[in-house]
Amino acid sequence: MRAAAPAGNRLQSSDGMQDPPRQDPPRETAESGFVIVAVLWIVGALATLASTYALYTSNTALASRVNDDRLQAEASISAALELTAYQATSPDLASRPPQGAFALRLGRSDVAVEFRSEAARIDLNAAPKELLAGLFTTLGAQASDADFYADRIIAWRTPNQEADQEEEASAYRVAGLAYKPRRGPFQSTRELWLVMGLPASLVEHALPFVTVFNGRQEIDVADAAPTVVAALPGMTPERLQGVLDQRGAADPRNGQAAAKPVGAVGQAAAPESRKTIRVTLRINFDNGRQVRAEVVILIPEGGEEPYRILSWHDDFDGPA
Numbered sequence: 001m002r003a004a005a006p007a008g009n010r011l012q013s014s015d016g017m018q019d020p021p022r023q024d025p026p027r028e029t030a031e032s033g034f035v036i037v038a039v040l041w042i043v044g045a046l047a048t049l050a051s052t053y054a055l056y057t058s059n060t061a062l063a064s065r066v067n068d069d070r071l072q073a074e075a076s077i078s079a080a081l082e083l084t085a086y087q088a089t090s091p092d093l094a095s096r097p098p099q100g101a102f103a104l105r106l107g108r109s110d111v112a113v114e115f116r117s118e119a120a121r122i123d124l125n126a127a128p129k130e131l132l133a134g135l136f137t138t139l140g141a142q143a144s145d146a147d148f149y150a151d152r153i154i155a156w157r158t159p160n161q162e163a164d165q166e167e168e169a170s171a172y173r174v175a176g177l178a179y180k181p182r183r184g185p186f187q188s189t190r191e192l193w194l195v196m197g198l199p200a201s202l203v204e205h206a207l208p209f210v211t212v213f214n215g216r217q218e219i220d221v222a223d224a225a226p227t228v229v230a231a232l233p234g235m236t237p238e239r240l241q242g243v244l245d246q247r248g249a250a251d252p253r254n255g256q257a258a259a260k261p262v263g264a265v266g267q268a269a270a271p272e273s274r275k276t277i278r279v280t281l282r283i284n285f286d287n288g289r290q291v292r293a294e295v296v297i298l299i300p301e302g303g304e305e306p307y308r309i310l311s312w313h314d315d316f317d318g319p320a
Helices: 027-088 129-138 143-157 163-174 189-194 200-209 226-230 237-249 271-275
Strands: 099-106 109-117 276-285 290-298 308-314
Touching (some): 027 109, 027 290, 027 308, 129 143, 189 200, 226 237
Antiparallel strands (some): 099 109
């Protein structure tokens, strides 16, 4: 009997040929596989890092652009206010224009500007009941309801010196409201939303015609909107049309000659009433973005500053 061939020896095949010796897999093959896996992990990590950096760069660029747009909007508004103060300022106070419009190009935006004397609006803190009720009637309220709404506004702004003011506060509690009337001047026309009993739709329609910056019981019929003129006590459609016709034939640069006084609360423009101006702006950026702003400024007599800002609202960050 032939002894078994020792391990590692060549084996002889049936045809007499010897097979090549058997060899174990080299260690380099396993190590190469480990290196490939490590490289793939590194490449994946680098790809993730690159994506994160790209996202960071994109967000940074977007934030920078938004911030740049904000600076551009503020610069456009400031420039418009400067030009408005220049146009509305005249050595002769009586000849200051009650309204105007212009456009300008600044940086990456076009700016359309309109300005109008605040005396053309009804002052919530000074207007008599008849004028307030007349406005609500003009906007579609029934006469009895309009009187009720006017009473609520007067009660809101009247100091707490009378017994009926406590009754007013009780009425707010009964209505389920968690606040009382201010019992002081309106700080903003937006407070009109808080006055008890006023329908939301009526407040929305009234806001373009009221102010807290007129400071007078009267309105300027030379420049007031037809809705405001129609609110004057005793106004009829015929009288309203006569006032509007007279305004159309008058020189808009001379507000005092634009319309004769109409009742006790409808007067021609007084020179001092043109110190407060509402500026409305529409900013169109080259990138397609639009921003609207409304600013009320005071033109002081003398002093180092050409104007002083009383109110500033814009929709850059969305509706207020």
